[in-house]
Amino acid sequence: MKVLIVGAGQVGYFLCDRLSREGHEVTLIDHSEETIERAQNRLNVLGVTGNGASAETLEQAGIKDTDIFIAVTDFDEVNILACLLAREYQVPTRVARTRSIEYKDQRAVLSKEKLGIDLLINPEDAVAEEMVQIACSSGAFDVAAFAEGQVQFLGYRIDQESPLCDLTLMELGELRGIYRFVVVAIHRGEETIIPRGEDSIQAGDRIYLFAHQNDLPAIQYMLQTKKEEKRRHRRAFILGGSSIGRQIAQGLEGLQFEVKLIEKDEARCQKLAESLTKTVVLHTEGSDIQTLQDEGIGNADVFIAVTDKDETNILTCLLARQNGARRTLALVSKPELIGLASELGIDACISPRLAAASIILKFVRRGEIISVATIEGSNSEVLELEIKEGSGILNTALSDLHFPRGAIIGAIVRGQQYEIPTGDSRLQAGDRVVIFALPGSLNKVERFFE
Amino acid sequence: MNLTLTLRILGALLICLSGTLLLPLPFSLYYGDGAWSAFLLSALTCLVIGSLLFRFCKSRKDMSVREGFAIVTFGWSFFALFGSLPYLFSGAIPSPIDAIFETMSGFTTTGSTILTHIEGMPQSLLFWRALTHWLGGMGIIVLSLAILPMLGVGGMQLFKAEVPGPTTDRLKPRIQDTATMLWGVYLLLTAVETLMLMLGGMTFLDAICHAFATLATGGFSTRDASVAAYDSAYIDGVITLFMFLAGVNFTLHFQALRGRLRDFHRNEEFRCYLGITLFATLLLLVFNWNGGIYHSLGENLRYSLFQVTSILTTTGFGTADYEIWPVVTQYTLILLMFVGGCAGSTGGGIKVARILLLFKHAQVQIFRLIHPRAVRLVKLGNRPVDREVLQAILGFFALFVGIFVTASILMAACGMDLVSGGAAVLACLSNIGPGLGSVGPTDNFAHVPVVGKGILIFCMLMGRLELFTVLVLFLPSFWRK
DSSP states (O other), X not given: OXXXXXXXXXXXXXXXXXXXXXXXXXXXXXXXXXXXXXXXXXXSOEEEESOTTOHHHHHHTTGGGOSEEEXXXXXXXXXXXXXXXXXXXXXXEEEEEOOOGGGTSTTOSSOTTTTTOSEEEXXXXXXXXXXXXXXXXXXXXXXXXXXXXXXXEEEEEOOTTOTTTTOBHHHHHHHTTTSOEEEEEEEETTEEEOOOTTOBOOTTOEEEEEEEGGGHHHHHHHHOSSOOOOOSSEEEEEEOOSHHHHHHHHHHHHTTEEEEEEESOHXXXXXXXXXXXXXXXXXXXXXXXXXXHHTTGGGOSEEEEOOSOHHHHHHHHHHHHHTTOSEEEEEOOOHHHHHHHHHTTOSEEEOHHHHHHHHHHHHHTBTTEEEEEEOTTSOOEEEEEEOOTTOTTTTSBGGGSOOXXXXXXXXXXXXXXXXXXXTTOBOOTTOEEEEEEOTTOHHHHHHHHO | OOHHHHHHHHHHHHHHHHHHTXXXXXXXXHHTOSOHHXXXXXXXXXXXXXXXXXXXXXXXXXXXXXXXXXHHHHHHHHHHHHHTHHHHHHTSSOOHHHHHHHHHHHXXXXXXXXXXXXXXXXXXXXXXXXXXXXXXXXXXXXXIIIIHHHHTOSTTHHHHHHSOSSSSSSSSSSHHHHHHHXXXXXXXXXXXXXXXXXXXXXXXXXXXXXXXXXXXXXXXXXXXXXXXXXXXXXXXXXXXXHHHHHTSOHHHXXXXXXXXXHHHHHOHHHHHXXXXXXXXXXXXXXXXXXXXXXXXXXXXXXXXXXXXXXXXXXXXXXXXXXXXXXXHHHHHHHHHHHHOSOTTSSOOSSOHHHHHHHHHHHHHHHHHHHOTTEEOOOEETTEEOOHHHHHHHHHXXXXXXXXXXXXXXXXXXTTOOHHHHHHHHHHHHTTOOOOSGGGSTTSOSTTSOHHHHHXXXXXXXXXXXTTHHHHGGGOHXXXXX
C-alpha cells in the first residue's frame, strides 16, 4: 500500500519507521529539509520537502495513487487542511492529528465527517486513556484488551520475591490447571524472546501474558508479591496539571480512586479545581516531598508523573517510589529515555508518540487485522485476526502447520468460547486469534493466514 | 446622588400606585361595604402628589447606581406610606403607625398584622391588603432578578455561577422583557391557585386574596384563624403546594413552562431547598408524634408539612398553633425562619443559596486545615463561586445577625419579653409574619409599643431589600455629590 505521511515529528517519524518496515511504500512530507534528509538516511522512505497543506507539494509526493493519508504535523489547521485536500484527491483513508477538542466534541460544528477525516487522533487523549488503564490494573505495566475485552494482554515485571521467579515454562504449565494463562514473551535486557518449555523466568524479567478477563483476579493474586490489603478506595497521585493530567484525574475519579493532583502554577490550579469535582488539587512542586508525605504519598497505590519534562517525570517517580508509592508511571516523550526509565524501576513509561502511533497503526491496518497493540520499549506487536473461510489452515492441528517463528498464538476465541492454544488445537473459520509477533515476523504472520 | 431625579421617578411610581388603588373599587361596590370613597380619595391623593413630583422635578442626568438604591428603598417606603391611606380614610385602622405597619407588612410580603378582628373589616380593604402582598411580590421578583444584580447586591449574582452559558444568564437581554415574562409566570400561578381554591369551596374574594398572599409568600388571610378557619385538607394541600412553588426561583418556573423541567433537578439550590423541606417535615413528624400531639400519621403530616412550608418560604399562614407543639419542634421552626426561600423567589430570609454557600465555605476552610497546599473552590452546581460573592454572603450573614441582635435588644427595651421580642424581630426581618410568644400564630402585633412597631417596620424594609440596599443610604458618602 502507498502511505503518505505529512509531518516528520515524533509521531510521523515513528509511523514511517513502522510502516516502512512492514513493507509499505511510505512517502514523508515535511517543511524542514534537514528533517527529511535525516529521515531518508535512516529509514526506507521517500522524502519530500514542502508544505503539507499545499496541493503542489502533495501532487509531487504522489497523492493521486495514495491509499492512506496521515497528517501529523504540530498544527491542527495544517493537518485538517491537508486532509481536506486529500479528500479532493480521493484518497480512501485519511487520518489527522488534532489537539483542539473543538473538532472532537460530539456537538462540534465541524465534525470529522464534514472535514473529510476518517480518524481524528489526539496524542494527549491517547496517553491519558492508557495511563488510566494501567493505573487500574494492579501490578501490570502494560495492558491491552482484545476480542471485545474478553482476552487481556498484560505485562508484568518479575522481581526477586515473585513466586514465578526461576520457574521454567514447563513447570508453569503445570499450574495452568488452576491459572489459565499463556506466557507469550519474556523481555530480558535488550532482548525479547518467545519462550519455549525449557526457558525459565528470572528476576528482572518483564513477562507478557494472555489471559481471559474472568481469570484476571486469580492471576493477579498469584503474581502479587506482598499481600496487599484490600482497600475500597485506591489512592492516586498525579503530578502535572496539563490537559493530560486533568483527563487522567477525571478518568480515575470515575473509577472511585482518591485522586490528588499536583500542579505548580497557581492559576492553573484554580482552573483545575473548577473542572474537577472530587480531586484534591495541590499547589506545590513535585519535589516538595514534605507536602507529598503529609498528603499520604506513603500509601499511594499509584504515582503518575505527566509534566512536560521527561527528566522531571522520571526523577519524581523515583522520589515517589522511595517514599513508598507502590507503583509509578511516567510520561516519557524522548524515545531514548524510555529504556532508561524502565531500567530505573519505574513501572511503566508511556509516550504520547507511541500511544498515538499505535492507534493510527490499528486504524490503517483495519480490515483483516481487527486490533493491534504496540509494546513499549520493543517493536513487538500484538494483533487480533479473524480466520477466513477457505483458508488453507482450517481443521489442521497447529503442530502440523508451519507457524512462523518469532510469533505465537496466545488465544483462540470462538464466539463466547475461549481456548488456550496447544499443539492439538484446530482453527475454524470465524475464529478470532490473538497473536504476539516479534518485529519482522508480522509479514510472515499475515501471509500465514492468507 | 441626584435627588430631583429620584423624586421624579418616585412621582411616577406614585401615579402607578394610584391606579392600583382603584382595583378594590368593584369589590367595594359589589359588597356595598362603603369603603369606595376612601379608595377614590387615596387614589386622588397619590395622583396629585405623584404628578406634582413628576412635573416639577426634572433632571437631564442619567440614572446611576446611587439613584437606584435610593429609588428602591424610598419606593418601598412611599408605597407603605401612601398605601396606608385607604385604611386611614375609611377609619378601619385609626392609628397612622398601625396603618403604615400593616401596609409595610403587605408590600414587603411579611404578613404580620396589627388587626385584632380581621373578619370585621370591609371586604374591599381585605382585598387591598392582599393586593399589597401581590404587588410587593411582583416588585420583589423584578427587583431580585433584574434590578439588584445591576446594583451589585443580592443573591442573583449566584445565578451567573448557576446557569451555564452567556445567553441563559438572563432570560432575555432587556430588563423589561425579563420582568414581563416572570410576571407572566407569577400571574399564571396566581390564577391557577385561585381557581383551585374556589374548587375547594372558597368564595372568589377569599380565593384570590389567599392566592395573592401565597404567591407573594405574604401570609395575610381574610380570616382571624388564618387558613385553619377552612379546616379542609384539600385547601391545606393546595396552599402548601403553592407556598412551596412560590419559594422557588421564578426563572426555574419559567424554564419549566418552556419544557425544561430538568432545570429543577440541575439547580443545586432547589435540591437543597427540597431537602430542607423534607428533612424538617420529617423532624416535625417525629417530634410531634413523640409529643403526642396528633394521633394519626395523616393528620400529623398535613399540619407538619404545612407549617414547615409556611415558615420556610416565609409565608406565615397558620393551620395549627405551633406554640402548643413541643419546644424542640418550635426550635426547628425558628431555625427555618433564618433560612427562607430560594434566591429569586418571593420568599424572604437569608435565602437557601446563602446558607448553602456559607456551609460550603466553612467546609472548605476545614478542608484546608488538613491540606494546607490544596486549592479548593466553593462551587454551586459545579460552577465556582466568585470570592467577592462569598465575601458579600459572609457580610450579609454578619449584618443579618447583627441587626437581629440589635433590634431584639431594642424590643426588649420597649418592654417586650425575651421570646416575643426576638421572634417579632426575626419574623419581620425574614418577612415571615407570625413569631412566637405574644406575637405567635394565634396572636397579632397590635399590642407592640409604638417605638417597637417603628423598629419592626424598618426591619421588614431592610429584610425585604437584602439589607445592603437600605443600609447603603446611611453612608455619608452616599449623599455627597
